[in-house]
Amino acid sequence: MFEQSEKDNVVTIKVSITKKEWENEIEMAYERNKHRYAVTGFRPGHAPKKVIEKNYGDDVFYDSAVSAVIAKAMQDYASKNETKPPIERPKVSDLRIDDDGLKFTLTFEIEPEIKLCKYTGLTFKKMPVEVTEGDIQMEIDSLLEDNSKYEAVDRASKDGDQVLIDFNGSVDGKEIEGGRAENYPLTLGSHMFIPGFEEQLVGKKKGDKVKVEVKFPSEYVKEYADKDAIFDVLVKEVREKNVPTLDDKFISNATEFETVEEYKKKVIENIQNRKKNFAESSLKNDILAYIVDNSPFKAPEFIVQNCVRSDLDEIETAAKGLGLTSDEYFERLGMTRKDFIHSSAAHADAGVRIRYIIKKLVEELNIKLTNEEIEATKAKLRVNLPDSNDLEELAVLNAEREKVFEYLLAHNTIVEEEPEKSVKEKESKAKKVEKKEEEKKADKKEPKKTTKKN
Numbered sequence: 001m002f003e004q005s006e007k008d009n010v011v012t013i014k015v016s017i018t019k020k021e022w023e024n025e026i027e028m029a030y031e032r033n034k035h036r037y038a039v040t041g042f043r044p045g046h047a048p049k050k051v052i053e054k055n056y057g058d059d060v061f062y063d064s065a066v067s068a069v070i071a072k073a074m075q076d077y078a079s080k081n082e083t084k085p086p087i088e089r090p091k092v093s094d095l096r097i098d099d100d101g102l103k104f105t106l107t108f109e110i111e112p113e114i115k116l117c118k119y120t121g122l123t124f125k126k127m128p129v130e131v132t133e134g135d136i137q138m139e140i141d142s143l144l145e146d147n148s149k150y151e152a153v154d155r156a157s158k159d160g161d162q163v164l165i166d167f168n169g170s171v172d173g174k175e176i177e178g179g180r181a182e183n184y185p186l187t188l189g190s191h192m193f194i195p196g197f198e199e200q201l202v203g204k205k206k207g208d209k210v211k212v213e214v215k216f217p218s219e220y221v222k223e224y225a226d227k228d229a230i231f232d233v234l235v236k237e238v239r240e241k242n243v244p245t246l247d248d249k250f251i252s253n254a255t256e257f258e259t260v261e262e263y264k265k266k267v268i269e270n271i272q273n274r275k276k277n278f279a280e281s282s283l284k285n286d287i288l289a290y291i292v293d294n295s296p297f298k299a300p301e302f303i304v305q306n307c308v309r310s311d312l313d314e315i316e317t318a319a320k321g322l323g324l325t326s327d328e329y330f331e332r333l334g335m336t337r338k339d340f341i342h343s344s345a346a347h348a349d350a351g352v353r354i355r356y357i358i359k360k361l362v363e364e365l366n367i368k369l370t371n372e373e374i375e376a377t378k379a380k381l382r383v384n385l386p387d388s389n390d391l392e393e394l395a396v397l398n399a400e401r402e403k404v405f406e407y408l409l410a411h412n413t414i415v416e417e418e419p420e421k422s423v424k425e426k427e428s429k430a431k432k433v434e435k436k437e438e439e440k441k442a443d444k445k446e447p448k449k450t451t452k453k454n
Helices: 019-036 049-056 062-080 133-146 248-254 260-293 301-321 326-333 337-364 371-384 391-410 423-445
Strands: 002-007 010-017 091-098 101-109 123-126 149-152 162-171 174-187 209-215 228-242 413-416
Touching: 002 062, 010 019, 010 062, 019 049, 019 062, 019 101, 062 091, 062 101, 123 260, 133 260, 174 228, 248 260, 260 337, 260 391, 301 326, 301 337, 326 337, 337 391, 371 391
Parallel strands: 123 413
Antiparallel strands: 002 010, 010 101, 091 101, 149 228, 162 174, 162 228, 209 228
């Protein structure tokens, strides 16, 4: 009656019942459902099967009968495979009802079997936590940039200036939708506009009217892609950026600190913490990646495709919000639907495999959580996910994950990589190499001197 087979975590059950067994299933389906059908001249539930079939069709009880046979097939599978539960509803195919009875095939995926590779006694490298002068300068530059001001100047514009403009764009004499604006502050050299636009405003003064001619890039919206456009631009003001001087007065006004020294000290501390967290996160990812790569198994296609469908739903929602079709939205992203599905499936496959590896490690290491640990994790998650309906489940998964990493870090050798040389040292070395290369080239070009023999 039920013939089972399994390959790559996909179970196939070939179901076959005789004509007599099928007729019995129909009879039982009638008994279960006869009260649902209203037939003139009969009280509910008292109409004979033949009468209901005459009024509602010969196959009126087929769906219920087939469902009952499916349920029996699944119960039979479950009784023989307690450790391999289905992870999806069974799919029905090749269904046939004839004089021989009923036949069909059920297929469904089950949890994959995972054999973990060796995951203790290994050596992993950890990134060094090093704060360079370049790191500090980037933070300082960011603060100075945030506090910079643009002030009007009476001169021609140059790269790096900001120009206040009115503009109106057209293609083939027709105004571009969304191509008009007034009092728009545009920083020259920011590359925020169509390629070639900003360059044509360099060297202009207040009051200048400029006819900017550009070509839309091929990846632009379909309506304007690869088309020539003209923008009528009025320069209303030229502004120069004034960057503040880094001194104690500026620091006391712009930050919570009183001196440059205090500010730098905090900057170094913040960079150290950030790099430390990144190094620890990277180390954990490396260890996990090693285990995933060396414990091969196939991620359930059912779960992967669910993830892909979810990603596609998000694309549809985002596209509707912009008044676009999903294909137009993909075009803006610079990819096709097929490319997106392939990328989404690859990402989902990796994520699913990681979740299964963590789950298997939790099982093998017999990790148990206390209520205190779960509540502590929930408190951390609640900061960023205050309205989550899955907070309890997420807390358990996160807490289990952290315990897994605690074990892995404690039972493997962690070697810190050599810190990279400072930016200045690197630049110095690069310059020396460059100089040597130039000397070599010069030597090759210079003719060799020869001495005449007397």
